[in-house]
Amino acid sequence: MPAQLAIDGGSPAIGERLPSIRDASGRSLGAEEMEQLREVIESGSLSFLYGGKTQEFETAFAELYGVEHAVSVSSGTAALHTALLYLNPEPGDEVILSPITDMGTAIPILSQLAIPVFADVDRDTQAIDPRSIEEKITDRTRAIIVTHIYGNPADMDAIMAIAARHDLFVIEDCAQALLATDKGRLCGTMGDIGCFSFQQSKHMTTGDGGMVIAREDGRFGRRLRQCADKGWPRDQGGRNHLFLAPNYHMTELQAAVGLAQLRKLPGMVERRIHSAGQLTAALQGLDVEPVRIREGTTGTFFFYGFRLFPERLGVPVPQVMKALQAEGVDGFIGYPGPIPLYKYPVIRDHKTFGNSGWPFTLACARNWNYADAICPVAEQACRETVCMWWTEGFSQEQPQQIAAAIAKVLDAYRR
Numbered sequence: 001m002p003a004q005l006a007i008d009g010g011s012p013a014i015g016e017r018l019p020s021i022r023d024a025s026g027r028s029l030g031a032e033e034m035e036q037l038r039e040v041i042e043s044g045s046l047s048f049l050y051g052g053k054t055q056e057f058e059t060a061f062a063e064l065y066g067v068e069h070a071v072s073v074s075s076g077t078a079a080l081h082t083a084l085l086y087l088n089p090e091p092g093d094e095v096i097l098s099p100i101t102d103m104g105t106a107i108p109i110l111s112q113l114a115i116p117v118f119a120d121v122d123r124d125t126q127a128i129d130p131r132s133i134e135e136k137i138t139d140r141t142r143a144i145i146v147t148h149i150y151g152n153p154a155d156m157d158a159i160m161a162i163a164a165r166h167d168l169f170v171i172e173d174c175a176q177a178l179l180a181t182d183k184g185r186l187c188g189t190m191g192d193i194g195c196f197s198f199q200q201s202k203h204m205t206t207g208d209g210g211m212v213i214a215r216e217d218g219r220f221g222r223r224l225r226q227c228a229d230k231g232w233p234r235d236q237g238g239r240n241h242l243f244l245a246p247n248y249h250m251t252e253l254q255a256a257v258g259l260a261q262l263r264k265l266p267g268m269v270e271r272r273i274h275s276a277g278q279l280t281a282a283l284q285g286l287d288v289e290p291v292r293i294r295e296g297t298t299g300t301f302f303f304y305g306f307r308l309f310p311e312r313l314g315v316p317v318p319q320v321m322k323a324l325q326a327e328g329v330d331g332f333i334g335y336p337g338p339i340p341l342y343k344y345p346v347i348r349d350h351k352t353f354g355n356s357g358w359p360f361t362l363a364c365a366r367n368w369n370y371a372d373a374i375c376p377v378a379e380q381a382c383r384e385t386v387c388m389w390w391t392e393g394f395s396q397e398q399p400q401q402i403a404a405a406i407a408k409v410l411d412a413y414r415r
């Protein structure tokens with residue numbers, strides 16, 4: 001007899017609430033952040049214009065990543081927009097991305113009146129599939145945004161080879177992949193520009209916040225910073241605005257927290273990887289399939305994702321998820337949800353600039369198609385993947401408890 005599920009009145013497999021990225025239980029925020037913040041408050045300078053924390057944070061981040069440029073910004077979306085502003089596409093140019101990512105990856109493309117073109121993902125890793133990228137390239141393609149989804153490095157060698165063949169710019173979206181590596185190379189340093197998010201749920205947090213990084217190779221110079229600073233070349237003295245760009249500054253308060261968090265980052269990432277490894281071991285033998293991490297890479301587990309097999313379950317996937325939640329599992333079905341990015345109204349129904357439908361309706365725009373099933377592998381992944389919030393705060397026992405909760409639910413619902 002399977003144990004009575006919590007959803008049916010039984011006792012939950014996970015007795016205590018799991019540590020959560022939503023609050024102090026799953027976040028490492030404490031005395032170090034308070035001390036940094038105190039310094040900023042006492043200085044009275046909350047802006048990068050007069051304080052030094054923002055610059056200190058950028059320098060520390062650039063050192064950690066071994067790059068020449070680090071520009072702090074107000075969010076991961078702002079980081080990606082800054083990168084795209086640097087590229088400066090023409091209206092109607094196309095940018096290839098994965099449909100398994102946050103809307104923050106697509107918003108900058110639309111904001112620049114460029115066209116998001118979705119490539120499908122690899123079934124096992126759920127990362128953008130290089131073969132699909134190549135199929136989607138046209139004479140209007142300017143860039144590829146590669147999201148290292150769940151913290152797992154995408155196949156950058158293959159993607160960079162395609163980019164070189166077609167002369168495309170590559171932006172790495174590392175919002176979920178702080179300190180992830182591919183053959184020892186950090187995600188964010190393999191493409192042209194790397195973008196990061198420090199939003200509440202990320203490996204380190206400043207509440208909201210982000211960073212853009214690049215190696216100096218003769219291209220970036222001062223312009224990258226101007227893309228997040230109203231097109232203003234402040235280092236030339238006086239006021240000037242060279243091109244259209246927003247104000248995406250990070251505040252000194254965010255940078256203060258960021259500095260303290262950055263020092264803890266390697267330890268926090270290590271703990272995420274450790275507890276994820278424990279869970280993977282505990283899931284062996286269960287009828288689930290953890291999202292695969294490519295050989296030679298280190299995934300840093302923003303989420304822990306695993307696949308269900310609906311054909312072997314007696315109830316629909318959303319019912320399984322509800323039962324898992326009742327057992328104490330902190331997760332949901334599919335990322336960015338049970339549907340991929342192109343099915344949200346902003347893209348599918350062109351909810352953009354007034355009623356204009358720009359950029360889709362621009363005469364210069366071609367090649368967009370957001371019909372159902374344009375990326376069938378991604379659509380299936382969104383329907384069948386359980387994404388669990390992961391944190392550095394799990395105890396030694398909690399991964400086992402999560403596995404026990406999953407086993408209990410599968411046992412009850414096995415067909």
Ligand SMILES: Cc1ncc(COP(=O)(O)O)c(C=O)c1O
Pocket residue numbers: 075076077078101102103104105147173175176197198199208209210
């Ligand atoms: C893969 C990915 N890209 C972009 C973003 C956007 O970052 P932010 O929420 O900081 O704007 C996120 C954050 O949720 C993300 O996970």
